[in-house]
Amino acid sequence: MTVLSKPAAPRLSRREHYDPKVVAAAFILIAPTIIGLCVLNIYPFFDTIRRSLYKTQGLGPEVYVGLKNFEKLFKDSMIGHATVNTLLYMLLTVPVGVLLSLIFAALLNSKIKGRDIYRGIYFLPMVVAPAAVAMVWRWIFNAENGILNIALKAIGIQGPSWLADPNTALLSCAIIGVWSAIGYDLVLILAGLQSISKSYYEAAEIDGANGIQSFFHITIPMVSPTLFFVVLMRAMTSLKQFDTIYLLINTRNPAYKNATVLMTLFYREAFEKFNKGYGSAIVIYTFVIIAIFTAIQFITEKKLVHYE
Amino acid sequence: MTTVAPAAVKRKSNYRSRSRMIIHIILIIGSFVMIFPFVWMILTSFKSNGESLLIPPTILPREWLTENYTEVTRTLPFGALYFNTLMLMFLRIICALVFSSMAGFAFAKLRFPFKRFFFFIVLSQMMLPNQIFIIPQYQMLAGMGKLNSIFALLFPGLVSAFGTFFLRQFYMSLPNVLSEAAVLDGCNTFQVFFRIMLPLTKTAMIALAVFTAVFAYSDMMWPLIVNNNINMMTLSAGISSMQGQYTTRYPILMAGSTLAMIPMMVLYLLFQRQFIEGIALTGTKG
Numbered sequence: 001m002t003v004l005s006k007p008a009a010p011r012l013s014r015r016e017h018y019d020p021k022v023v024a025a026a027f028i029l030i031a032p033t034i035i036g037l038c039v040l041n042i043y044p045f046f047d048t049i050r051r052s053l054y055k056t057q058g059l060g061p062e063v064y065v066g067l068k069n070f071e072k073l074f075k076d077s078m079i080g081h082a083t084v085n086t087l088l089y090m091l092l093t094v095p096v097g098v099l100l101s102l103i104f105a106a107l108l109n110s111k112i113k114g115r116d117i118y119r120g121i122y123f124l125p126m127v128v129a130p131a132a133v134a135m136v137w138r139w140i141f142n143a144e145n146g147i148l149n150i151a152l153k154a155i156g157i158q159g160p161s162w163l164a165d166p167n168t169a170l171l172s173c174a175i176i177g178v179w180s181a182i183g184y185d186l187v188l189i190l191a192g193l194q195s196i197s198k199s200y201y202e203a204a205e206i207d208g209a210n211g212i213q214s215f216f217h218i219t220i221p222m223v224s225p226t227l228f229f230v231v232l233m234r235a236m237t238s239l240k241q242f243d244t245i246y247l248l249i250n251t252r253n254p255a256y257k258n259a260t261v262l263m264t265l266f267y268r269e270a271f272e273k274f275n276k277g278y279g280s281a282i283v284i285y286t287f288v289i290i291a292i293f294t295a296i297q298f299i300t301e302k303k304l305v306h307y308e
Numbered sequence: 309m310t311t312v313a314p315a316a317v318k319r320k321s322n323y324r325s326r327s328r329m330i331i332h333i334i335l336i337i338g339s340f341v342m343i344f345p346f347v348w349m350i351l352t353s354f355k356s357n358g359e360s361l362l363i364p365p366t367i368l369p370r371e372w373l374t375e376n377y378t379e380v381t382r383t384l385p386f387g388a389l390y391f392n393t394l395m396l397m398f399l400r401i402i403c404a405l406v407f408s409s410m411a412g413f414a415f416a417k418l419r420f421p422f423k424r425f426f427f428f429i430v431l432s433q434m435m436l437p438n439q440i441f442i443i444p445q446y447q448m449l450a451g452m453g454k455l456n457s458i459f460a461l462l463f464p465g466l467v468s469a470f471g472t473f474f475l476r477q478f479y480m481s482l483p484n485v486l487s488e489a490a491v492l493d494g495c496n497t498f499q500v501f502f503r504i505m506l507p508l509t510k511t512a513m514i515a516l517a518v519f520t521a522v523f524a525y526s527d528m529m530w531p532l533i534v535n536n537n538i539n540m541m542t543l544s545a546g547i548s549s550m551q552g553q554y555t556t557r558y559p560i561l562m563a564g565s566t567l568a569m570i571p572m573m574v575l576y577l578l579f580q581r582q583f584i585e586g587i588a589l590t591g592t593k594g
Contacts (some may be wrong), residue, residue, distance in 0.1 A: 029414035121339045
């Protein structure tokens with residue numbers, strides 16, 4: 001890729017000269033995308049910011065309230081809980097999920113029989129509707145009749161009520177999150193592993209390195225750009241987590257306070273209580289949190305990620 | 309590799325086969341954890357409510373009952389749910405492929421003014437979380453009177469910033485000599501795009517199609533917001549609505565979930581290689 005995109009020598013340096021026919025064609029080609037993005041994303045982005053400064057009562061008129069929505073947000077104890085839960089959910093899912101994906105990807109990267117079958121199986125949850133995933137886990141996690149607690153009882157452990165227990169509700173959601181995402185992350189990491197040239201390992205073997213040494217000194221640095229991408233993407237997705245938690249932790253759940261996250265709160269405010277102004281404030285607040293974490297990750301990237 | 313004593317070779321191959329067996333055991337345990345929920349879902353869906361509550365539980369249903377399926381298809385219009393979900397995926401794939409190919413080619417291969425600015429618009433969409441656009445998008449649709457329609461499901465997927473970015477990367481990796489030769493032969497820009505370049509991006513387009521399908525299928529918030537008429541819902545939103553009705557009647561819930569799982573699962577089993585390679589490609593280039 002680096003070799004091919006050698007720029008054509010600039011014929012008239014400094015001032016760019018364009019071929020009008022090409023420019024016309026280019027504008028026609030990008031028009032649908034650019035117009036679409038302006039209507040669907042650029043305008044809505046600014047409109048959300050504007051809305052966060054207004055109060056809306058159902059279908060009634062909007063009233064300008066300045067920063068009142070944000071004041072309310074910082075005093076709202078549910079936002080506090082949801083923020084803690086969202087960050088906790090990220091900490092529970094991202095490191096474990098990426099580590100497990102890395103381990104399984106490394107195992108699959110050896111010349112092993114049935115690799116495609118294993119990979120196909122791990123990827124399965126990605127192609128199942130999240131509602132179905134949520135439903136079956138609710139059944140497995142059921143306190144009395146769920147298979148998990150029955151199995152635990154058989155070996156003498158009294159399992160908790162999982163999704164209905166304030167201490168384990170978020171953990172249960174995190175287990176589902178890790179389980180759902182492992183296949184996707186694994187496919188990406190495996191692709192990264194497969195692009196590492198065999199010659200590195202051969203050289204290491206000649207130098208007398210064992211498998212574990214090559215893993216830490218060749219595999220990890222070489223796959224670190226992919227790992228960074230996976231961690232970044234996972235962190236962002238976990239901060240935006242909505243579907244399973246929305247379906248599993250409803251407002252009557254005794255663990256509601258301990259497992260509700262920012263996006264479920266946003267949905268309930270904006271589309272169940274029709275507080276569009278307050279909903280906008282919540283989504284902007286979440287965006288700021290995501291931006292902070294993304295920035296932190298890009299700063300650490302320079303130290304940890306090895307680029308060829 | 310070079311001259312090693314036979315005993316050492318044997319020891320090494322013993323070690324290899326033992327470690328290989330351990331790897332298989334770990335992978336099989338992993339596979340069990342991944343598959344079990346689906347197997348349990350299907351098995352439960354054929355049990356009576358009473359049987360599903362037995363302790364210790366039966367593994368296989370005593371009798372394979374289909375009444376849960378009759379019940380769930382009576383309450384939920386599965387035909388409509390399948391149709392809406394497939395339309396959502398199909399239309400989003402078409403839009404992503406057509407518009408992103410056009411823009412991706414232009415950004416990669418053509419010289420035009422304000423290119424960086426326009427590309428910045430594409431990138432900025434990718435940086436922002438989708439939810440930040442949702443309230444205004446909903447208001448626009450409501451204003452057009454298009455809530456509860458197929459168009460409403462498609463709406464945020466009319467154009468794809470990710471698709472544009474991804475295909476641009478791919479077009480950039482194609483050599484310029486091809487298009488230069490075509491231009492010398494008298495092709496105009498559209499002909500170069502359509503006849504020469506587009507056919508070369510087949511793998512990337514398949515990857516983008518898979519990526520779009522997987523994420524359109526798993527998207528729940530948007531369909532839940534715009535289409536609240538049960539006949540216009542997607543599978544995911546539709547079966548989530550039965551939670552309220554059958555709170556703890558798990559066999560019925562499992563029957564609904566199984567029915568919701570089938571279409572994408574069938575597509576996945578048929579095109580497994582394309583699915584996995586597509587996702588790998590969108591991840592590594594994206």
